[in-house]
Amino acid sequence: MNEEMFTPSGKERLQVARDRENAPYPRGDGKVKLVTTDWLAEHLHDADLTVLDTQPDVHDYIREHIPGAVYLNEGVLRVPDRGFPTTYGPLACLQESFRRVGLEADSPVVVYTSKGAFSGRGDGLAQTMMAYTLAKYGHNVVYVLDGGLDAWKSEGRELSQEFPTVEPSRFTVEARGDYAIGYEEFVRVKDDEDVIVLDARPAKVYAGQGPWRMPGHIPGAVSLPWRSLMDDENPALLKPNDALDMILEEHGIDRSRTVICTCGTGREATNEFILFKWFYLYPKVRLYEGSFTEWAAHPDNPVVVGSEPRERRTEAVSAR
Template identity: 75%
Template sequence: MEEKMFTSGGMERLQAMSDRQNVPYPRGDGKVKLVTADWLADHINDTDLRIVDVQPDVHDYIQEHIPGAVYLTEGILRVSNRGFPTSYSPTGCIQESFRRAGIEADSPVVVYTGKGAFSGRGEGLGQTMMAYSLAKYGHNMVYILDGGIDHWKSAGGELSQEFPDVEPSSFTAEPREEYAIRYDEFRRIKDNDDVVVLDARPAKVYEGQGPWRMRGHIPGAISLPWRSLMDDGNPALLKPNADLDIMLEEHGVDRTRTVICTCGTGREATNEFVLLKWLYLYPNVRLYEGSFTEWSAYPDNPVVEGPEPRAARAEAALPR
């Protein structure tokens, strides 16, 4: 397939398609990689491997989990700060949580979630949220189980109700601030020609049906719902690379530009950040952790309703 059939970066994504057959994927020294159920079955007894279960309810974990997995709820990651509801928890609290889970910064950690067998809840985002947060706070070898526990079960993987004997680790949290983009910088650069802003929320929320006091989306943001990137039957399983390639091309997600991933609270956007930064190796990817919740907290910020990213941009940007 020739390069001229693609926007810039097409051949790199073709290489990613080929590399995905080799796990952990992709090759190289990226902080986050993808592994399969077969790979985990082959390595489940590795002495340095830690498996982290982030199913949506602790009762899901109690009822069934992958052998050796320790439960670590993603709820430890964020807490209200000065009234803002989705701030990251203090670094010391996150560090202690990772230590209690026996996580070492330079030993592989496999993260998975799924639709809870007890609660019936779970949409797959827990594993990208936890993977991003592990890397953000200094972990160097995070593996996401493609398809989560549901794919593990469909592949015949063993389940357990045993709780592992875990010794606390000496994990030291060292935040990598370069992953995130803060409000002031986001506001300053978001409309630059060399920047593309993605909105990972469902299309109906992007268009104006969300719960925020201001409805719609950030002017200029392109709607790319995170769920559209995932298997129809399993929201923790990425679609084949060929399908992902087409969607990225159609949305103009060009690796020559800075890509800023946004959503409602910074959680859905971790799915696209992980995909673009670590699996497709885009050189300039940022995550706006405050996302629409922070943007809409400023009453003077413009918003756009409807399906078009820029239809009302000029009008919305006018002084009021």
């Protein structure tokens, strides 16, 4: 395997590591970037900055949040549609939510989450789910706080219980259609040689039985658990760049291919979509929002059980 196909050279890795501290990272005109706690502390009182708290429970926000942060739970983003449980809400509803927290499409917004101090819940994904959604629906300057609120707290930084005064904005939702891939297109292209499909779910779910009526995974999908990309203690903190480079190399994720990120409901995959599209600047990245939930809703679709992308000895099995 040619390392240069997948990862930067050693010299470039050192530069990338420095650049990540030189937030916002990376440079360029990407819609989503990474910022550090140092950067946020320095810019916290910028007049045009909105800080968005996406902790898992509103009581977590009430208990503690970064000063000036306004609360917006990811639960407002998705609603059922004709029975299917995980579709985005109507554009008018999303727009009203974004307006109420004062978002402006061209003014920076920092998104963070935590393991809630009150609820004890939170897997770190709320900030990537919100960041992806904001970018998809028209925001142009989205910053993800590397490490989230837990990193902020671990450094002894200021917390607040005050609610900011927020004037509603005139944010206009404009859906960007090139991020997501729908079911019909996914079925058509997923097995092409220039496509790699990733499954961000835990390895044991990828290989066996999750909550879905079908076990296993979509044939051909490569297991890349999103949690393997994050710090062992803090699920909102990315691993160091050299560790990420090695993981990408080991999985053969060639930047010349189209990377399709999948998971169970499209939520876990936002972590990897953001990583590849905006942090690693891969040129062709899509997110299959329906993911395994939509795949398994079609009883005739094949699945593969086990740790390999495809069955080696038997044909892929179908749901009974």
